[in-house]
Amino acid sequence: MPAPGTQHLLPLLHRTLPDTVLGIYLHGSATLGGLRPHSDIDVLAVVREPATHAQRRFLVQELLKVSGGAARPVELIVVVQDEVRPWRFPPTRDFLYGEWLRDEYERGVVPGPEPSPDLAPLLTMVLLADAPLYGPPPADVLDPVPHEDLRRAIVAGVPELVAELDTDTRNVLLTLARIWTTLATGAVRAKDAAADWVLPRLPAEHRPVLAHARAVYRGDEAERWDDTLAPGVRPCAGFLVRAIEDQAAKGSA
Structure with a gap:
């Protein structure tokens, strides 16, 4: 079937x-x-x-x-x-x-x-x-x-991904979380599972944004990037990008 x-x-x-x-x-x-x-x-x-x-x-x-x-x-x-x-x-x-x-x-x-x-x-x-x-x-x-080709491919795609942050906010945030997770652990995880790994590693001020993206992905919340969450989207994405750059520079854990 x-x-x-x-x-x-x-x-x-x-x-x-x-x-x-x-x-x-x-x-x-x-x-x-x-x-x-x-x-x-x-x-x-x-x-x-x-x-x-x-x-x-x-x-x-x-x-x-x-x-x-x-x-x-x-x-x-x-x-x-x-x-x-x-x-x-x-x-x-x-x-x-x-x-x-x-x-x-x-x-x-x-x-x-x-x-x-x-x-x-x-x-x-x-x-x-x-x-x-x-x-x-x-x-x-x-x-x-080869693992090195996997790493360089996902890092190379980050600028194009971030360019879509305003139009595809949830997917961009979760994909950035998955890229960081893959670089750090070598595992390719579902987007919400990647967010599970990333959330404890985020500064407290960025967690509500990624947590909302994860909740929408899981169907637990309606998608809304209102005045409460919207100001934190770009700072959260910026933190994730810097984490990816740092992890790419030092290699897998």
Whole structure:
């Protein structure tokens, strides 16, 4: 039986990319402690050859119909096996669909291949999760990511992440917490579990902001960044960024 939220995705991939799909893998929140109210369905497809422009356009058109709204949002990444095995950095992503890009897709943008350092943590999570929806275990089609490449990929993405703080506050704060946690412990944790690790290490004045982000992620509170919390968002993010920089400079614990 398909995992919840993927019942449309597997047939769509097989129909769109016939004879080229090697494996389809669940990762993210669904495999790191369970889906939360705001969680995406995170799926990686590994294929033999690049998709055509027409195939990518069709994937976008169909995903716009089944992702988001009343349904779980889908994040789908497609990689060509030869681009990630043997492993090299930065790897290349063949296709990306994510709801945060919906406006671009609706304007007709079709995502194509591009270098993607973010594949380092993503493939690490796929291998750790070991949750095939189709095909063999992920270790049969993917190489492990060297720890140093994982570290430099997650650190390199921090400036771009922080640039989205005002528009995606909860996710940015929790992702910064996860980056610090991964650098310090070597473990890739769910976002709320990362916040659990970080909160005792935060100065008291920053804890309410991260605690609220965690509570919203878990579905325990409604999302609100009002006059009480909003002034503390940027200082909290700044502290997390400095902690990440310090941890990256000294290496893992």
